[in-house]
Amino acid sequence: MSTTTETNQAAWLMSKQERPFKVDKAPQPAPEGRSIVIRNHAVAMNPVDFGIQTLGILWTTFPCILGSDVAGEIIALGPEVTRFKLGDRITGCVEDGGFQLYPSIHESVACILPSHLSYAQGCVLPLAICTAAVSIFHPRNLGLAPPKVVGEVERKGSVVLAWGASSSVGACGVQMLKAAGYEVAATAGGHNEAFCREIGVDYFFDYRSEDIVDQIVTALKDKPFAGVFAAIFMGDVLPKCTDIASQLGKDAASRVVATVLPESMPYKEPVQEGVRIAYYVWVNWLPAALEKGQMKCKPDPEVVGQGLESIQLAVDTIGAGVSAKKIVVELP
Ligand SMILES: NC(=O)c1ccc[n+]([C@@H]2O[C@H](COP(=O)([O-])OP(=O)(O)OC[C@H]3O[C@@H](n4cnc5c(N)ncnc54)[C@H](OP(=O)(O)O)[C@@H]3O)[C@@H](O)[C@H]2O)c1
Incomplete structure (x- = not known):
């Protein structure tokens, strides 16, 4: 299991459309309720990350941490977590910033990563699912x-x-x-x-x-x-x-x-209901589907770098367009 003596760090978007991301200290998340905290080992890029940084859409509060798709090892559990234990390898969908070493995730949008799958493979799935x-x-x-x-x-x-x-x-x-x-x-x-x-x-x-x-x-x-x-x-x-x-x-x-949700669509109400549907998939289907190979981690990851310093290259790469590939940065 990872040690928590390491200081949390993030690739920060300091202000609207600023580049490059600034790699700097970040608060260590404290797990609450049904949240888990992981030591993040791989993050995948989505078009929305490019949209927010380069096109300046959707997000108005800065500084902020982008990124939704992560995979890593659980280092802390909220008091109400029932589905996981310390040390579990998981992939999941982060709401408050995946481009950091210690993101927190609600347990209902997290899933055990079977041992035959790498963190880079696991992180391609969450937001797309x-x-x-x-x-x-x-x-x-x-x-x-x-x-x-x-x-x-x-x-x-x-x-x-x-x-x-x-x-x-x-x-x-x-x-x-x-x-x-x-x-x-x-x-x-x-x-x-x-x-x-x-x-x-x-x-x-x-x-x-x-x-x-x-x-x-x-x-x-x-x-x-x-x-x-x-x-x-x-x-x-x-x-x-x-x-x-x-x-x-x-x-x-x-x-x-x-x-898919058009970026201009107000999404509060549909997503609230939608989240319930995502829960069903994450909790009732995905764990066994990954274990048995019914759900494959596709598109395959293309690892473009190691460490938070590589996030800028990764976001630029997704922005330039991909074909049946998921752009990934590993966080050793
Ligand atoms: N990723 C997410 O979780 C997420 C979340 C919310 C909304 N969205 C939105 O959903 C859309 C897809 O996101 P994504 O991340 O899945 O995209 P992506 O993986 O970056 O999409 C790349 C693929 O798009 C295909 N493509 C391009 N033009 C096409 C066309 N006219 N008809 C059919 N396929 C076409 C390409 O196919 P070929 O290479 O085979 O030509 C390529 O493989 C985006 O608009 C994004 O903003 C995505």
Whole structure:
């Protein structure tokens, strides 16, 4: 187990759009209620980290610590924690800053990392799982049946279209849809077909094809259709998804296009409900799914550096765009 004599440090965003991050001391979090504190060993980047630092969106209070996706070893437990013990290796979703050595995490969005998975692998999942779970299982989005562990999955007999399956959110969504018993049709760049097959995609389409809408409608027109999960919402994605859903869906429910939360959307109320859905996935499904290999840590991590000093490079790298990769910094 790690020693706590080490001083906490963070990569601070000192003011709006300032760069580089400043690596400096940070308060040592005290675990309260159902929170756990970990010695962080790997952090993954998300587009929102680039958006806040470089585009200056979403966040107004500085200095602050960005970062959501972490993996490490538990060094302190809040008094109400029931799911974990000191020394457990976990991955989880941080609300108040993952780019630090000792983040705290609510136990309901944390999960044991099986010994066959590294911290770098584990940290690719948390925020993408939460985001995809809300899109797919929230009753105001697709409202589909929840994922089940191996051996309990019941085939639903219908197909869902996942647009952008090689993205981080898309890869998590596809795997949860398969675990929920749906067939999955998916789009990604043609070079990522093998990646999509590996995570369980049944019908693959290259989103750059001129006639992508017709290809998908023709291939799926004789199948029961359960809706569209749009993991990417840029450019002409939503009009295409809506067109497909209106041609393939037989009723209002199957014509739904669920997308990732647009950054401008006020998210207080939906996320409060959404969090409950993420809890179900984290607590009831993910631990066994990771252990049995039903949920793979995809996209694979690309480790771009070691230590908090590498966070700036990592955020710049996600901002430049990735393809079926999760950008990770290890914190030895
Ligand atoms: N990451 C999160 O947890 C999170 C949370 C909330 C919201 N979001 C939002 O959700 C979206 C996805 O985030 P992410 O982190 O999953 O993204 P990402 O991993 O950075 O997405 C990269 C992927 O997007 C694919 N892509 C680009 N244009 C596409 C198109 N027109 N159609 C289909 N695929 C396309 C690329 O596919 P190819 O390389 O195969 O061409 C690439 O693999 C972003 O808008 C983000 O702001 C993400």
